[in-house]
Amino acid sequence: MRLADKVALVTGAGSGIGRATAELFAAEGARVVLADIDEAAARRVLESLPAGSDGLAWGCDIANGAAVERLFAAVERRYGRLDVLVNNAGLGQVPGDGFEHYQQRMAQRNAQLAVGQTPDVFTDMIVDLTDAGWQRLLAINVDGAFYCSRAAVRLMIASGRKGSIVNVASLSALSGEGPLAYCTAKAAMLGMTKCLARDLGPRGIRVNAVCPGPTRTPIMQSISAEWVQALERAIPLGHMLEPEEIARTNLFLASDESSAFTGQTLAASGGMLML
Numbered sequence: 072m073r074l075a076d077k078v079a080l081v082t083g084a085g086s087g088i089g090r091a092t093a094e095l096f097a098a099e100g101a102r103v104v105l106a107d108i109d110e111a112a113a114r115r116v117l118e119s120l121p122a123g124s125d126g127l128a129w130g131c132d133i134a135n136g137a138a139v140e141r142l143f144a145a146v147e148r149r150y151g152r153l154d155v156l157v158n159n160a161g162l163g164q165v166p167g168d169g170f171e172h173y174q175q176r177m178a179q180r181n182a183q184l185a186v187g188q189t190p191d192v193f194t195d196m197i198v199d200l201t202d203a204g205w206q207r208l209l210a211i212n213v214d215g216a217f218y219c220s221r222a223a224v225r226l227m228i229a230s231g232r233k234g235s236i237v238n239v240a241s242l243s244a245l246s247g248e249g250p251l252a253y254c255t256a257k258a259a260m261l262g263m264t265k266c267l268a269r270d271l272g273p274r275g276i277r278v279n280a281v282c283p284g285p286t287r288t289p290i291m292q293s294i295s296a297e298w299v300q301a302l303e304r305a306i307p308l309g310h311m312l313e314p315e316e317i318a319r320t321n322l323f324l325a326s327d328e329s330s331a332f333t334g335q336t337l338a339a340s341g342g343m344l345m346l
C-alpha cells in the first residue's frame with residue numbers, strides 16, 4: 072500500500088484521469104477527497120470505491136477562490152490534515168477560446184499532409200480568441216491550481232507534515248500543439264511547479280508535474296476525429312494513453328517512491344514527445 076494512511080485530494084475526480092487517480096489512490100490505502108464542479112459525478116465515483124474506503128465527495132468550481140477555501144475547510148474538519156494534492160481538474164475547451172478555429176486548421180493541415188502537400192503555416196489562431204474565453208481557460212487551469220495549492224500548503228504546514236503536489240498539465244505545454252489559451256495555461260502550471268518546488272522543498276513538500284499526451288477520456292470527445300487520428304499516428308508506442316496509465320504516473324509522484332523528485336515534469340505521452 073503506497074499511500075497507506077495518507078489523505079489525498081484529487082480535483083476533477085468525477086471523470087477521466089481524475090477518476091482513475093482517485094480509484095488508484097484509494098486502492099493504495101489513501102483516504103481520498105474527490106472534488107469536482109460536477110458534485111454528482113464525484114459522489115458516484117466515491118460510491119463506486121471498494122467497501123471500507125474512506126473518502127469525501129465535494130462539489131467545487133476550482134476557479135472560484137472562496138469555493139476552494141470551503142473545500143479545504145471541509146478537508147480540515149474531516150481529516151485535520153492533507154498529504155497529497157493532485158491539481159487535475161481542467162478543461163480543453165470553453166466558448167470563445169479559439170478551439171474551433173484551431174481544429175479547422177488542424178484538419179486542413181492533415182488533409183494537405185495526406186496528399187503530400189506542404190501544410191500551410193498557422194499564423195492567426197489568436198484572432199478568434201475572446202477575452203472571456205482566454206480568461207475562463209486560465210481561471211480553471213491556472214487560478215484553480217493556485218487556489219488549491221495555496222490552501223493545501225497552508226494545511227500541510229499547519230499540520231506539520233510533508234506533502235506532495237502533482238500538477239496535471241499537458242503535452243501541449245511543451246510542444247505548443249493545441250489552442251493558444253490551453254497551451255498557455257498548461258505552460259503556466261509548469262512554471263508554478265518549479266517555483267513552488269524551490270520554495271517548499273525545505274519544508275519537505277515536493278511539487279511535480281505530469282504532461283499527459285492524448286489520453287482516452289471524455290475530454291477527447293471535444294476534438295475532431297481527424298485530430299484524434301493524427302495524434303495516434305504521432306505516438307511511437309502506437310496507442311492513445313489510458314487514464315489508468317496517467318493515474319499510475321500520478322501515484323508515483325504522490326508516493327514516497329518519487330522522494331528524489333521535485334520541480335520535475337514527466338511527459339506521460341507514449342513517446343510522442345521525448346525530453
Ligand SMILES: NC(=O)c1ccc[n+]([C@@H]2O[C@H](COP(=O)([O-])OP(=O)(O)OC[C@H]3O[C@@H](n4cnc5c(N)ncnc54)[C@H](O)[C@@H]3O)[C@@H](O)[C@H]2O)c1
Nearest residue numbers: 083085086087088108132133160161241283285286288290
Ligand atoms: N485526456 C487528455 O488527452 C489529456 C491530455 C493532457 C492533459 N489532460 C489534462 O488532464 C486533466 C483531466 O482531463 P481528463 O481528460 O480526465 O478530462 P475529463 O473531462 O474526463 O475530466 C475533467 C474533470 O474535471 C472537472 N472539472 C472541469 N472544470 C472544473 C472546475 N472548474 N472545477 C472543478 N472541476 C472541474 C470535470 O467536471 C471533469 O470531471 C485536465 O487538466 C486536462 O487538461 C488531458
Ligand SMILES: CC(C)C1=CC=C(C(=O)O)[C@@H](O)[C@H]1O
Nearest residue numbers: 163241242243248283284285
Ligand atoms: C485539448 C486536449 C484534449 C489535448 C489536446 C492535444 C494534446 C496534444 O498533446 O497534442 C493533448 O495532450 C491534450 O491535452
